Amino acid sequence: MLSLTLLYDPDCGLCRRVQGWLADQPKLVELRMIPVKTDAARRRYPQLNHDLTVEDLTAISDRGEVYFGPKAWLMVLWTLTKYRDWSYRLAAPELLPTTRRVVSLVSQHRYQISRAVRFAR
């Protein structure tokens, strides 16, 4: 895999914060970001269900492999030099259910979290 593209929600302060942090991290795989449901996203992935990408983070590799929700988060960790170790730990069968639960919780409440910690919407 040469690059991973993230379809992120530009309306969510938390997501923008995370995006800024990601941009500064050393990476093993190139990470690209495209806001969800934009023309750029539709042009690049004409057959993808773009309504679904608003629900949770979507990551797509340069070869077209689609990772959705918790898997997309794990893939983001996997691209980072310092956190690749953690992607395997969190994806281990013992921890994966917890990872899924926590990630879904954060994703579903991303607007509330953004407001609570005052990352403007």
Place this chain on the structure above:
Amino acid sequence: MNLEIVTYILYLGISIAVTVWVAHTLHKNGRIFLVDVFHGNEPLADSVNHLLVVGFYLINLGFVSLALKLGYDIATPKEGIEALSVKVGTVMLVLGAMHFFNLLIFSRLRHRATLRNAPPPVAPDGFTPVEEV
């Protein structure tokens, strides 16, 4: 030759011999790790291996010479053997610690190198065609 001098000479002889033996073991068996870490780049692996062994020699021989001074007089051969035993024991423990430290460096390097080429942690949920724009 008095007892102290004999003790010193024996101490230096044993310490240097053990240092050379450990360095040789490290050099011989560490190479394969380094070749793996540097993806089969043997000249680079040999170079790093050699540099590591030089550092190992400097630290250990430095410690051996610093620890030489006994600080008290030896009257009997028994005391000489005891003093020698304490000195050589200390040197061996330091060598052992250094050796494991080197192994730790090797395994860290190797872990980092394998992680770099490791596959994704999860299988994809699906596939979609990508239009390069």
